[in-house]
Amino acid sequence: xxxxxxxxxxxILGCLMFAAPNMAWAQNSGDNGGECSGGLCxxxxxxxxxxxxGCGGGSILINNSDIGDTYQFSDDYDNDGFEDDYDNCPFxxxxxxxxxxxxxxxxxxxxxxxxxxxxxEDADRxxxxxxxxADQDNDGFPNEDDLCPLVANPNQLxxxxxxxxxxxxxxxxxxxxxxxxxxxxLSAEPNASVCDSDTDExxxxxxxxxxxxxxxxxxxxxxxxxxxxPCDSDSDGDGIGDLQDNCxxxxxxxxxxxDRxxxxxxxxxxxxxxxxxxxxxxxxDPNATFTVLSYPEVKMNVETETRLPITxxxxxxAIRYVWTVVQRPSGSEAKVENPRGSVTYSNxxxxxxxxxxxxxxxxxVPGDYTLQLSxxxxxxxxxxxxxxxxxxxxxxxxxxxxxTSGCSATSPAATLSLAWLLGLVGAAGLLRxxxxx
Numbered sequence: 001x002x003x004x005x006x007x008x009x010x011x012i013l014g015c016l017m018f019a020a021p022n023m024a025w026a027q028n029s030g031d032n033g034g035e036c037s038g039g040l041c042x043x044x045x046x047x048x049x050x051x052x053x054g055c056g057g058g059s060i061l062i063n064n065s066d067i068g069d070t071y072q073f074s075d076d077y078d079n080d081g082f083e084d085d086y087d088n089c090p091f092x093x094x095x096x097x098x099x100x101x102x103x104x105x106x107x108x109x110x111x112x113x114x115x116x117x118x119x120x121e122d123a124d125r126x127x128x129x130x131x132x133x134a135d136q137d138n139d140g141f142p143n144e145d146d147l148c149p150l151v152a153n154p155n156q157l158x159x160x161x162x163x164x165x166x167x168x169x170x171x172x173x174x175x176x177x178x179x180x181x182x183x184x185x186l187s188a189e190p191n192a193s194v195c196d197s198d199t200d201e202x203x204x205x206x207x208x209x210x211x212x213x214x215x216x217x218x219x220x221x222x223x224x225x226x227x228x229x230p231c232d233s234d235s236d237g238d239g240i241g242d243l244q245d246n247c248x249x250x251x252x253x254x255x256x257x258x259d260r261x262x263x264x265x266x267x268x269x270x271x272x273x274x275x276x277x278x279x280x281x282x283x284x285d286p287n288a289t290f291t292v293l294s295y296p297e298v299k300m301n302v303e304t305e306t307r308l309p310i311t312x313x314x315x316x317x318a319i320r321y322v323w324t325v326v327q328r329p330s331g332s333e334a335k336v337e338n339p340r341g342s343v344t345y346s347n348x349x350x351x352x353x354x355x356x357x358x359x360x361x362x363x364x365v366p367g368d369y370t371l372q373l374s375x376x377x378x379x380x381x382x383x384x385x386x387x388x389x390x391x392x393x394x395x396x397x398x399x400x401x402x403x404t405s406g407c408s409a410t411s412p413a414a415t416l417s418l419a420w421l422l423g424l425v426g427a428a429g430l431l432r433x434x435x436x437x
Contacts, residue, residue, distance in 0.1 A: 077090050077091055077260075078090060078091055078092055078093040078094075078277075079093060079276065079277070080093035080094055080095045081095050082095070082097060087106075088104060088105060088106035089105070089106035089108045089109035089110075091109065092106070092108045092109040093108070093277055094106045094107070094108035094109070100113050100114055101113060101114055101115055101116045101117075102116060103116035103117055103118045104118055105117075105118065105120065110129070111127055111128060111129040111243075112128065112129025112130070112131045112132040112133070114132060115129070115131040115132040116131065117129045117130065117131035117132075120244070122241065122243055123136045123137050123150040123151075123233065124136060124137045124138035124139075124152065125233060125241065125242055125243040126138050127243065130150075136149050136150055137149060137150055137151055137152040137153070138152060139152040139153055139154045140154055141153075141154070141156065146165075147163060147164060147165030147167075147168075148164070148165035148167045148168035148169075150168065151165070151167040151168040151213065151231070152167065152213055152214070153165045153166065153167035153168070153213055154213075155199070157199065159172045159173055159186050159187075160172060160173055160174035162174060166186075166199070166212070167212065167213045171185075172185050172186050173185060173186055173187050173188045174188065175188035179207075180226070182207070183195070183207060184207065185206060185207055186206060195207060199212045199213060200212055200213055200214055200215050200216075201215070202215035202216060202217050203217060204216075204217070204219060209228070210226060210227060210228035210231075211227065211228030211229075211230050211231035211232075213231065214228070214230035214231055215230070216228040216229065216230045216231075222235045222236050222237070222249065223235060223236055223237025223238075223251070224237075225237055235248055235249065236248060236249055236250055236251045236252075237251060238251035238252055238253040239253050240252075240253060240255065245264075246262060246263055246264035246267075247263070247264035247266045247267035247268075249267060250264070250266040250267045251266070252264045252265070252266035252267070258271065258273075259271045259272055259273045259274060259283065260273065260274040261274050261280040261283065262280060263280070270285075271285075271286065272284065272285045273286075273313075273348070273349050275293050275294070275295060275296075275311050275349075276295035276296050276309075277296060278295070278296040282296060284311060284312065284313035284349050285313055286313050286314070286315075287383070288313060289381075289383075289384045289387045289390075290312070290313065290314060290375075290377055290381050290384065290387055290388060290389070290390050291312065291313045291390050291392075292310065292311065292312045292373055292375045292390045292391070292392045293311050293312075293313075293392050294309075294311075294373065294392045294393055294394040294395075295309055295311075295394060297395040297396075297397065298394065298395070298396045298397070299396075299397045299399065300363070300396065300397070300398060300399070301398065301399060301400070302363050302364065302365065302366055302398045302399065302400060303362060303363070303364065304362065304363075304398075305360050305361070305362040306360065306361055306362070306396075307353075307358055307359070307360055308323055308336065308359040308360065308361055308371065308373070308394065309350055310343060310350065310351040310353075310359075310373065310375070311349050311350045311351070312346070312349060312351065312375065312390070313349065314346075314377070314381065315346045315349060316344065316345060316346050317344070317346075317377055317379075317381075318342065318343075318344045318377070318378035318379055319342060319343050319344070319351065319375050319376065319377060319378065320341075320342045320375070320376045320378055321340070321341060321342065321343065321359075321373060321374065321375045321376075322339060322340050322373075322374045323336040323339040323340075323359050323361075323371055323372070323373055324336070324339065324371065324372045324374070325361075325369065325370075325371055325372075326370050326371070326372045326393070327368065327369060327370035328367070328369050328370075329365055329366065329367025329368060329369070329398075330365075330367075331365050332363065332364050332365045332367065332369070333364060334361065334362060334363050334364045334365075334369070335361075336359055336360070336361050336371065337358075337359065337360040337361070337362075338353075338357050338358060338359045338360065339359060341353070341354070341357040341359070342378065361396070363396060363398035365398070366398050366399055366400050367397075367398060368395065368396070368397050368398075369395070369396040369397075369398065370393050370394070370395055370396075371393065371394045371396065372391060372392075372393050372394075373391065373392050373393070373394065374389070374390075374391050375389065375390050375391070376388055376389045377389075
């Protein structure tokens with residue numbers, strides 16, 4: 001019986017390691033988006049998860065091939081080696097996971113990286129969080145001197161002298177009638193010249209203007225909340241500020257972005273899946289002819305091994321491939337390991353190698369390398385049966401020293417190694433306790 005416990009303890013511990021953080025993140029995710037939005041957490045079956053123990057285990061990290069589906073179902077949306085429920089920047093690659101201010105938001109995506117601002121508030125939508133913005137509304141007046149520090153009011157008007165500027169005072173003349181219901185909001189004793197004022201000079205009198213401090217000639221108010229769009233930090237009323245909203249003109253609180261181009265599905269007029277961390281034009285169009293596409297340029301260290309990704313605009317198609325080194329620096333003899341083979345299973349347009357046929361490459365001297373991928377559909381394409389081949393090149397820059405930018409081939413492996421190390425330590429402790437028992 002003791003021997004049986006020894007055998008079972010490691011996989012059980014592995015399940016607990018992966019399951020516990022998933023559950024905790026799910027309970028606290030709120031409106032943070034990421035993997036748990038829509039009520040789905042952990043490594044779902046759609047992305048090859050499970051690890052054989054039903055707990056959403058580490059198969060994605062083992063295969064090092066998850067570049068993300070629609071982020072609702074993704075395990076590592078930004079492909080930085082940290083699954084979304086562990087990642088402090090789930091939509092921005094940051095393998096270092098640095099968080100200088102300790103607010104739970106990584107420096108790579110924190111709009112105020114040196115001052116805690118968990119909510120990422122940004123009143124003026126200038127990309128600098130309120131917690132570290134000396135002029136939060138960007139009207140030219142520092143916060144401590146501004147009569148409306150969170151609402152732009154460059155003229156600093158304060159009709160009733162209560163030290164609350166008209167731009168943020170709901171009763172500018174202090175007559176007890178809120179401005180929206182006041183026939184003459186700027187004077188307790190009406191007279192024509194005051195009542196007909198037009199602070200922003202947009203032709204709409206202040207008494208009926210839904211945004212008195214910014215010109216809005218058409219009085220546009222997308223979400224119908226009574227605040228004109230130029231004054232509204234969430235113009236579509238979906239709970240996501242316009243600066244963070246990938247569809248600021250269309251309500252989309254889920255922020256779904258199936259093709260990862262930065263434009264939400266709710267307002268995206270085309271689907272073209274962005275490969276790696278490339279631009280919106282570095283993408284795979286499923287309606288085009290059969291196409292394989294490389295990742296953007298990869299920077300790495302010499303003697304670091306990287307898995308060569310195969311991405312194509314057809315999913316789960318039988319593909320025969322060949323990798324070839326077509327350019328290398330002087331003195332290099334580096335070759336592709338397992339350069340030939342076939343693949344049939346894909347996840348979000350990236351194909352999975354068979355376990356013993358993973359194509360890998362290790363640069364042996366510093367410099368620039370170019371690898372060519374030649375791919376052929378084994379069976380005719382349903383859309384364009386006459387076109388069955390495609391080629392692409394992958395550019396690699398090998399450097400001598402440590403710090404590299406761009407895609408890193410080592411972070412997922414490092415994450416996996418840490419997880420295994422923790423698992424082994426925990427398993428050893430569990431076995432020791434059982435022996436004492």
